[in-house]
Amino acid sequence: MRPPLKVLINGGGIAGNAVAFWLSRLGHHVTVVERFPSLRVTGLQLDLRGHGIDVIKQMGLEQAIRNKSAPEEGMQVVDSSGKRRAYFPVNKSGKGKQSLTTEFEIVRGDLCRVLYDAALESKVKPEYIFGTGPQSLVQKGEVVEVLFENGQTDEFDLVVGADGQWSRTRRLMHKSETNASSDSIHIIPDLYFAYYTMRRPMENGEQYAATSYMAPGKRGIMTRRHSPGDLQVMLSCRNSSAQMRNARRGSVTEEKAALADIFRNAGWISEDLVKGMMEADDFYCERPGVVKQESWSQGHITLVGDAAYCPTILTGMGTTAAMVGAYILAGEIARHATDNKDAGSLRVALTNYELKFRPYMDQIQDGVVEKATYQYTMPDSPLAISIMNWGLGLASYFNLNIAEIWGIKEVVKGWQLPEYEELPGIS
Template sequence: MTSRSDTAAHTVLITGASLAGPTLAYWLHRYGFAVTVVEKAHAPRGGGYPIDVRGTAIEVVRRMGILPTLQAAHIDTGRFTFLDADGAEVAVLRPSAVAGSVEGQDLEVGRGNLTAALYETVRDDVEFVFDDSVDTLDQHERGVDVTFRSGRQRTFDVVVGADGMHSGTRRALLGPEEQFHRYLGYSFAVFTMPNTLGLSRELLMWNTPGRAAALYATGGADDDLHAFLNFHQPEQPLHLRRDPDAQRDLVARTYADAGWEVGTIVKAMHQADDLFFDTAGQIRMPRWSSGRVALVGDSAYAPSFLTGQGSSLALVGAYMLARSLATHGDHVDAFAAYERDTREFVTLNQALVDKGGARLFPTTAEALERRNAMLRGLVAMPATTPQPAHSALVLPEPAPTS
């Protein structure tokens, strides 16, 4: 292991202040880098659907000192109830039995809680620039000239894109998203709605072939619900990406004849001011860097919500990238080591979709019955085995600091 030399990168621009960005900033600051984080939103983003931190990622947040904060924010969901087309119970399980997580170790927290905890660890140590984003990148022997949408221009030794699945940094560096996107055949809408059913710390999921509707109560009966509508769609609806009205219309048509409480959920979607619509997909790239620019988290290897591992890959990937930059003499060697040491972990977790990660959302009647039989089997055998992919990487010790 070598220490960072005088020829190594000293100034780093990170685009995106969600999960991977602040994590990377924390570790780079610890290793002596001068870090700037640019974020197009006006502040760290709160709210959002609950997310998981599992396996190797738990060790990352422990080493950052925020594990107790996240443990205090852990959503201890009591039960996961699956419903048939008429709303009758199919099975009632502990959530860990479905996710392959380890009770008492793995965490589920509000996305805003995790974002806030990460931001608080580093907000006073690095430069954050909100309400701005990267417009163009111009690489040369001495660094990367960056022009921001605000018109400002600055030069950095290295730029890292941590700006999500629809990364503008990746687009500016390598071209359109479509060449790296693997569509998984589903569209989904998430939003919050009133808790008209009086649910408390539980999740209900209704299914018919190719359609699912879920209500997630992360709090008590007086708190709003997270609603989730996920449906099979063979062709990716690219034309809907920036048209919220068309997105709502598509969802409403898809669920027009649905039973149970789905009509109420769709009505709430039309009234929601926090609707997020997207497709289930992965980002798969032959390389995660080009020249002095690298990608991390969803920008480089989004696994999709179907794996439940997006947050964990972002945390682990940021840790591994920072460590590589701190222990190699130049960015070329650092980026190569980051990819060499992290790619297998990413590949295993992305492959969860191929190994049953989408099993909660069957697209045929036969597949739905097989899934329901599997769920009834889990009720009869509640002891579960942790998903090996979640902990497939043993986190190396942090790089030495001088």
């Protein structure tokens, strides 16, 4: 029997904690490094769909996630006066596809904490090291030598990059590939999303409903609630201004200033929301991009989640993809590299991980970049917004599920979630 693998996971978010959960339960020695100084439990609301729900059930975490679920009842569309023009309730029937709001809505930090706590319940507990990350990765035969930012070095049988869309692991992996491109992100031009929370107590009669508002000038606002006192805000825009283009990624001051200028006089409650943005300490601005690569692995380095195959917020499937990808990666390791003495068995596992999951991700990502020019233009004029709201109102009246129209591919045709008897049972 092969001794347990020594595994390094770079990234302590959802994908990283999901991999740590499975590999620790298989008895492998897992170290998770996270550049943030503590477990990063910030972020707005997200959801699980389709096979992502199947995976959390197999992890035995369905009830833990339901206990932390956001109380969102559905999504409404409003006009500039705040009048509801359409409403799409959550599908609580337990049958069919999820609506725009799913049964498994949860704040990112809560999901991250559930996965982290569950990973630490393993008999072979993963080790978490915060405040550092890999500075270099060097393949040496059947191990990867890692130099960390804190100056320490170590060797691992497997390195897993779970460090997001702008993955440092991916860049370090590419450095050891012949003729590899410097990166694999396909940014959608002039499209921006900003996220933050602000203090805004619920008003009398206000529901726990996501609220979507479109403003002229290709501007959108969505608000959501996970508590009676705090409001989650997402601003989106299609904007080619020099100020927005020149705002440095991660420069909160520059990004806030550019967005405040863009959303000036946007209508509805935009002025209050912009003021809240300027005061927010959890602000994050995203430039959506699809991550596509010829291979997700190189030697004994592999990638999972957004680091490998970010599908963007436009698909609504990023969290589900991370959970399903972590499950298949762990399943293939359990099948090929846990008990097998063959030194090449780990590479077989990584190859099969990609062979089995790439068809799923190909469908999820299909057309996101190619159709961006016309599919994500956003309405520009009051007339276009009125027509859109009228159409959504009609869909709401006939109780149509418009999630797929909005680009959410919950069901991937011709693909089934693999079953792994080798993964440990959940009691």
